[in-house]
Amino acid sequence: MTEEISQVLEDAKKRTNRNRVWRNLGVLVGVTLIVLVVGRYFRTDHTAITYTTDAVTRGDLTVTITATGSLRPVNQVEVGTEVSGTIESVNADFNDRITAGQILAELDTDQLEAGFRQSSAALALAEARVVEAQATLTETSNRLRRVQDLIAKKLSSQEELDRATAAAARAEAGLAVAQAEVAQAQARQDSDRRALEKAIIRSPIDGIVLERRVEPGQTVAAALQTPVLFRLAEDLGHMELHIDVDEADVGLVAIGQPAVFSVDAYPDRTFPAKIEEVRFAPEVVAGVVTYKTILAVDNESLLLRPGMTATAEITVTRLQDVVLVPNTALRFKPPAATEEEESSGGGGGLVGMFLRPPTSTTKPVTRPDADGGSQVWLLEDSRPKAVTVQTGPTDGIVTQIIDGDLAPGTPVVVDAVRTGSQ
Incomplete structure (x- = not known):
């Protein structure tokens, strides 16, 4: 009897524990x-x-x-020397204005003058040999005629005639050799005279001295290559600006287009220029392709100097009285529609009802009907509506509208921000 009572009490206790577990689980589900x-x-x-x-x-x-x-500079010349020697005097310095033919420097000419005198003496000797050869030719020619007269009278032998003929031929050849030696000596003398003249270094142009690379007493050797002594600019009143135009922009530039540029020396000032040449040859540096473009620059004030780094702005298009839209409006994309968010939510039933994303007060956007072109968005009943437009040139801030239902003053959407509780 006691065991039965204990068993009943134990079963009642187990049922009570199970009821407590289910009750706690129901409370947890309700709270959730x-x-x-x-x-x-x-x-x-x-x-x-x-x-x-x-x-x-x-x-x-x-x-x-x-x-x-x-x-x-428009025309820049490097002046060197074609003869070797020691610089005896330097007659021009940096920034000096010079004229064509003006003496810039002189080399020591003692050795060159000695060489010229030697070649002159050789020429005189060759000319004397010509006179001697001419006399020999005259003598042998006269002898040949006398022998021929004697042969005609049968008073001389054939052997004598042969010797006279050979002597005359040798004399004629000797005269030709002597005349060739004169020409050779003349050429040598001309070369020495030219070298003597080149020892005086003259300016080939009117201009200004940009650089002087020589000092008096310096030895220059022109054996392998011509040493550069001076660098001259013909006219700094007119200069050239050489710029590198990117391959993406080269199709927009053309001869005659205006430009302005600035240099670091005058940061608050711009200078006018005009394109005068766009070269076809590409220049590739670190994989970037550019094309050399030459701009003509007026530098009458001489404020600009060769070698200055310049940043140029070339005007490639200029339009007046056109419809313009901000580029931010062309880049704008509206948020996704609410219906799309709801369709990607949870399934049906009680759990789906609670797990689906909440309905937003934002109305769905209106998608464009037309294909092609660019899109801008207008607000219609507080919701974005797309309008297709055809765009033209842009300056990076605004873009020309060539075709589209947009009138000046029309507000276009440029940005969207979510507000409120999350």
Whole structure:
């Protein structure tokens, strides 16, 4: 009897524990559902999207491209020496203005003058040999005629005639050799005279001395290559700006286009220029392809100097009184539609109802009907509506609208920001 009572009490205790577990589990499920409902309530209808707009305008559009380069003289000449020797005097210095034919420097000419005198003496000797050979030819020619007369009278032998003929031929050849030696000696003398003249280094152009690389007493050797002594610029009043135009922009530049440029020496000033040449030969540096473009520069004030680094802006397009839209409007993309978010949420039933994303107050966007072209977005009943437009040139800030239903003053969407509780 006692055992039966104990068994009944133990079974009652187990049932009580099971009931407590189920009751606790029911409470946990209820609390979870309450949390989900409250969270859904606070997330529902409390988020919105605020759109920022900017107006379409009408005005002028100037499109430019930027490139860097350096200033150079229109005509630059490096003056050297073709003869070796010691610099005896230097007659020009940095920044000196010079004229064509002006003496820049002189070499010691003692050895060159000795060489010229020697070649002159050789020429005189060769000319004397010509006179001697001419006399010999006259003598042998006269002898040949006398022998021929004697042969005609049968008073001389054939052998004598042969000797006279050979002597006359040798004399004629000797005269030709002597005359060739005169020409050779004359050429040597001309070379020595030219070398003597080149010992005086003269300017080939009117201009200014940019650089002097020689000092009096310095020895120069022209055996392997001509040493450069001076660097001259013909006219610094007119210069050239050599810039490197990127391959993506070279199709926009053309001869005659205006440009302005600046240099570090005058940061608050710009200088005018004009394109006068666009070269076809590419230049590749570190895998970047550029094309050398030459701009004509007026430098009458002589503020600009050769070698200055310049940044140029070339005006490639200039439009007046056109419709313009901000580039931010062309880049704008609206947020995804609410219906798309709901379709990607949880499934049906009770769990799906609580796990689906909450409904937003934002209305769905209107997608464009037309294909092709660019898109800008207008606000219609507080929701974005796409408009297809055809665009033209751009300066990086605004773009020309060639075709599209956009009037000046029309607000276009440029940005969207979510606001409210999350």
